[in-house]
Amino acid sequence: MTERIAVASIIQETNTFAPQPSTLDDFTAQGLWVGDEAAERSAGTNTEIAGALASAAEAGAEPVPVVRAWAMSGGVLDEYAFTYLRGLLFDGLVAAGPVDALVLCLHGALVADGEPAADAALVEAARAVLPPGTPLVVTHDLHANVTARLVAQVDALVGFRTYPHVDQGDTGRRAAAIALRMLRDGLRPGTVLEKRPMLVPAESQAVADPPMALLRRLADEATGGPILDVSLFPVQPWLDVPELGFGVTVTHAGDEAAARATAKAVADAAWARRGEFAVHPVPVRDAVAAVRPRTGRGPVLLVQSADSPTAGAAADSATVVAALLDRPGELRSYATLVDAPAVAACHIAGAGSSVDTTVGATLDPRWSAPVRISGTVTRLGTDPVTLAGEAMTGQQVSMGRWATVDTGTGLIVLVTERPAPTFDPAGYRHAGLEPAEADAVLVRSATLYRAGYGGGYAEAILLDLPGASTPRLDYLDFQHAPRPLYPIDFAAPEKEAP
Ligand SMILES: [Zn+2]
Known part of the structure; x- marks a missing residue:
């Protein structure tokens, strides 16, 4: 029997400090594709959806494209657009008929009007259609603000390893591979999340530069055996939402204790080096x-x-x-x-x-x-x-x-x-x-x-x-983010500890 692997992609990075709301026009302007059109128009691109679809096909499974929606970064998504996009996901999964697994490609920093964890709400919509126990693997951008609400509903979560981002397709492939191992090898994965109350200017998040290069090396060294994936989520910092913070996720093959220890070690290393992320802008x-x-x-x-x-x-x-x-x-x-x-x-x-x-x-x-x-x-x-x-x-x-x-x-x-x-x-x-x-x-x-x-x-x-x-995060007026938050509320890393 050929496994049917559904793949859906709804992606926008929200900047809650942007002046204008994002609307459905911002998505239709970039092409809003459902069903086979999502596969045809994404084919050959370096995107999560194309990587996941290609990976499923190459493994002999049947890729089932559901929806591809993408917009440039912008302000908070209006309620109409969010309801519409969630409906496309829900209806698309219903129309697809029985599927064996879902790979859901999300940015992880989508905020909709009245819904600060909009990515988690999209996972809930998908879970509402899928029979209980259906494997569901999510991909996130490195700038995601990962929420406990989302992690609780997914079998596995994997993120980009690069910034500037060049591994979108590869991330989709990694997600599809986990879904296939669940179906074929009896893999029962789980993902754990550790967060630290810190923000990092985008200018110092490049993975080739310290300290991100060091954290990425720690993550790579920890991967192997029961640890399937370690993803770093330093978060894009223009996001005033509850649960805001630097995230580390570890996806494991059944050894939750080992995953928690790994996530804690990497998150502690990020926190210890928080002062090294400082940038020095010039008047x-x-x-x-x-x-x-x-x-x-x-x-x-x-x-x-x-x-x-x-x-x-x-x-x-x-x-x-x-x-x-x-x-x-x-x-x-x-x-x-x-x-x-x-x-x-x-x-x-x-x-x-x-x-x-x-x-x-x-x-x-x-x-x-x-x-x-x-x-x-x-x-x-x-x-x-x-x-x-x-x-x-x-x-x-x-x-x-x-x-x-x-x-x-x-x-x-x-x-x-x-x-x-x-x-x-x-x-x-x-x-x-x-x-x-x-x-x-x-x-x-x-x-x-x-x-x-x-x-x-x-x-x-x-x-x-x-x-x-x-890049001067102290210029922004955070109202919803948990406080205290580094670097806004901490004068110097030597003086304060969590
Ligand atoms: Zn990004």
Whole structure:
């Protein structure tokens, strides 16, 4: 008898500090696929669903695609969208008929209106359809906030091992392999969760860098024998929810005591090294003052991860524009921001015309003020950017309508309706702005620019700014997260212990 392995994927990383709610449009814009279409359109991509489906097929089982829903990071999901997506999962499983196991691919940091643990609610919907005892294995992004409510309902949970993330497909495969071993080898796995009350800036979560590299090595060394998987979940930090914290999960083959000891050891190591995750952002004025013109070493990247669209922020802060305007005639620099009214003004004026407008703070006025710019509209466009760097190569990203304004001060501003992909030089290049020719370039990304730019920059300076995705976690007003929470409530790691 061929086992039927259902695979479903509903993924969004929520930023609860983002200004706008996420809606169903954010999913349909990226393709919302059910049944066979979910398999056909995902085939060959480096995604959890494609990995799980391929793994089941290669093992001689029957892959049963249920649903694939994905959206960019954004604000809290509205109730309608969440109800709709949960319905797609529920109805899809009913329509699939009897299945022997489910691999459910979730981000782990999905928050819906009135439902802070939305991923756990999706597992509950699936359990409501599946007969009792049906194997259910979940995958999570490394930035997940793992909840006890979810862990209690799954047979196993596995997470990404990489950041920047490159092992989505492999994670799906690991989940499918556990489900198949349950069906074929009598494996009876379990997953245990340990959490520590700490947040880690995204900028210091890269697994190639210490201390994540050390924790990942500990996790790998602990894997083997009854320990099937050790996953680290340092959590994306812009998430104001109960149960927030650094998670470690251990999936075991029946030896819960060994799994608990392993999870505790790895979580303790993370806590002991919490001070090493600190980042040291630089005030904007100091960063801009440090840029030297025409060094021949490539541009200095001014990293405004505080307003990163890939982390759910609006990308409309004009603070860096203001700082660059304060060095007229000294630097050649590029900045970009979302400002639909300014784009409209440029398109009405036309290329070659002069324009005088404010830019910034049209979507999220909490953290910056509008800045006045005047100059010449040098280029207009509507077509999408094709990414060229190592991250998401070949993928197309729409900036909506866009325009470039040469302010005559050395600063050229790219205004867009949707965020420009600044983690890849292709974003500016698409608008006729070659980053290699600039002294300073604004980048809105925490780590992805490292892959996007490769070595093509002189220096990257992390900016000390507030914002919906700020590295300064003490700037954020956490209302629901458990307190005390490191680093917000602890002055220094030497002074406090849990
Ligand atoms: Zn992630």
